[in-house]
Amino acid sequence: MALIKLEEIIGKALLESHDKTVKLYGITSTGRKIDLHGYVMSETSKNYFHKVSAEYEPASKNLIYGNCDCEAYVYFGSPCKHIIKLRNVYERNEEKINKNSVQ
Numbered sequence: 001m002a003l004i005k006l007e008e009i010i011g012k013a014l015l016e017s018h019d020k021t022v023k024l025y026g027i028t029s030t031g032r033k034i035d036l037h038g039y040v041m042s043e044t045s046k047n048y049f050h051k052v053s054a055e056y057e058p059a060s061k062n063l064i065y066g067n068c069d070c071e072a073y074v075y076f077g078s079p080c081k082h083i084i085k086l087r088n089v090y091e092r093n094e095e096k097i098n099k100n101s102v103q
C-alpha cells in the first residue's frame, strides 16, 4: 500500500467533494466510457490518499474497471469503496463538469 500525502498532490483538482476526501484530477472520455483518475482519502490515515482510477460507462452507470492501491482492492480485486467514491463524486457532478467544458 502506497499512500500519498496531501502535500504530495500537486495542482488543483478538477473536482473535489465537499468533505475533501475525494479529489478528481483527470477525466478522459473514450467513446462510450469515461476514465476517471483521482485521489481518495484513507479512512484510517487522515490526510493520506489512495491513488484511484475508474472506468465508467455513463449510459448504464456501470463501473467497467477500477484500480486502487488499498488492501481491499489488492486482496479481493473487486471495486473497493475508494473506486466507488470516485465514481460517485463524478456521477453527482457530471452535469456541472460537462457544462464547464463546453464554455
Ligand SMILES: [Zn+2]
Binding pocket: 050, 068, 069, 070, 071, 072, 073, 080, 081, 082, 083
Ligand atoms: Zn481502495
